[in-house]
Amino acid sequence: QVKQQIAIATAQELLTKISEKCFKKCIIKPSSSLDSSEQKCIAMCMDRYMDSWNLVSKTYSSRLQKESMR
Amino acid sequence: QVKQQIAIATAQELLTKISEKCFKKCIIKPSSSLDSSEQKCIAMCMDRYMDSWNLVSKTYSSRLQKESMR
Amino acid sequence: QVKQQIAIATAQELLTKISEKCFKKCIIKPSSSLDSSEQKCIAMCMDRYMDSWNLVSKTYSSRLQKESMR
Amino acid sequence: PQLQQFLQIETQKQRFQGLVHGLTDQCWDICMEKPSSRLDSKTEHCISNCVDRFIDTSNFVVNRLEKTQQFASSSELDD
């Protein structure tokens, strides 16, 4: 249950961050609808944000491992 | 009591935000006192921030209503 | 114990802020290592941040005292 | 059950107001230039569009995550 709660918290935090960051990157001037180029930008932005999250996670954990071996 | 606590929390959060945002908008270079043009700017900024808060609240709740009807 | 917890919380918050602020000030383009000019910058930045923290603390508490005397 | 329902409603209100604070913060930075003596219609439109597009963005992100199920694979990392 604790495990699940953390997984849910991580997912929600990730969702919130993606919405914030991609809104900032892709919607420069909010207009009356989300046009197709904005949608395309959000889709790419979202994939890149998750790539970055995974890369940060990998880099950070390999660093922690290196430091614990010293 | 819970109701009141939330009202107080909302008011405090609003006050903190207004101070932060209007300090940023109106006090470019902090000097030895708050001059009258800075005070005028803070007064207007504060009213506009509350207008914005009310508008966001209205827009958001009408959106929630629209989505719940689908 | 409560006292100690607060001291620890303050120290940790200070450490986190210093890392964030000095990383921003001193590492413009992250490269493959922390070079000596970046280290020198971080060292000065850190000392200035603590000076600032102490100055803010002093200014704020003397202001509080003045206001409580009114 | 009445107390429970009351607390549930109050919690929802609190969540709603948290979101209103966050959206006002964000849309203020995007839409407000120099504060003037009233909220002009340009700023007003900008703010209500900003709220609606932000919700569109969130919905788009959630829907796309559910569709591609990248979500599932990304949350597997926790193990």
Next chain:
Amino acid sequence: PQLQQFLQIETQKQRFQGLVHGLTDQCWDICMEKPSSRLDSKTEHCISNCVDRFIDTSNFVVNRLEKTQQFASSSELDD
């Protein structure tokens, strides 16, 4: 009552330090350009003015809210 008083004082200290952290963060961004080997007097003045003007701003906002009672009308929204 001693324990209660002790906890109350510690809570106040914590609130005080929370505000010091927030003000240092904000005034650092406004006043500090390139960190140098000591805190020069220009930056020092800027920081202490920044703290005092921020408190002035907060006080001004609170007083004006109380005066115009817009506060009351804005918090009626919660119902």
Next chain:
Amino acid sequence: PQLQQFLQIETQKQRFQGLVHGLTDQCWDICMEKPSSRLDSKTEHCISNCVDRFIDTSNFVVNRLEKTQQFASSSELDD
């Protein structure tokens, strides 16, 4: 003791993920220009360097504090 250990590990995981969220946020702002159809190698290098240099910075700050013991004197303020 098993439950305790389990909770300890989960708390560590949570702390780890909190740091990953924070670092992704910060390094994204530094490294990502316009999101494109894949993570190019320049952005990839920038992000992993950003994470490593941030940890270097934190370690440097902690070590230097311990050495100069300014830490001790700055936390004496609490009294």
